[in-house]
Amino acid sequence: MREPTDFASKPDIVIGTTDYERLEGLASSFETRLPSVTEDLLTELSRARLVPDGALPADSVRMGSVVRFRTxxxxxxxxxxxxxxxxxxxxxxxxxxxxxxTALIGLSAGQSITWCANDGRRHRLTVVSVSQPPLVGGGLELQCLDRG
Incomplete structure (x- = not known):
């Protein structure tokens, strides 16, 4: 059984309305196959501050963001x-x-969050930087990243 979520100990997050709608639908479609992951995603969505897509800060993690972080x-x-x-x-x-x-969505550079890995162990993650890929043909261009 997963630990109860304590919203007070989690950082504030912000999500754009388009990501919110797509992620809510995604979670619903995977609910029976991946119940714990979709529960965590729905929990994050429920506590997020929703903003119009154009009002999202540039350093907020959204779908397609390239995120540098440490754990x-x-x-x-x-x-x-x-x-x-x-x-x-x-x-x-x-x-x-x-x-x-799921832990990354909505965070901004400098924020940290505790997340539970698949093996049940808790870890602390800190976002170092966030960049957004260029829009290509109405969608996000996926980038191959050098993990050097």
Whole structure:
């Protein structure tokens, strides 16, 4: 059983309305297959401050963002937050439907959050920087990242 969520100990997050709507639908469609992950995603969505897409701060993690972060278990990593069909960890693209992907959504540079890994261990994650990929053909261009 998962620990109860304490909103007071979590950082404020902001999500654009388009991401919110798409993520809420995604969570609903995966609810029976990945109940704990979708529960975590829905919890994050419920506590987020919603803003129009154009009002999102440039350093807020949204779908397609390239995020540099560090955890208590690893050195700095750079990953792009993507929808499940675009996930490819070997090329630096992580699904929103992973514990770390869900933890990242809505955070801004400098914020930290505690998240629970698939093995049940809790970790602390701190966002170092966030960049947004250029829009290409009405969608986000996925980037291959050098994880050097």
């Amino acid at each position: 208590d278990a690893t050195d700095e990593k750079t990953l792009q937050l993507v929808f499940p069909g675009d996930a490819d960890i070997a090329n630096g693209r992580i699904s929103i439907l992973t514990p770390i992907g």
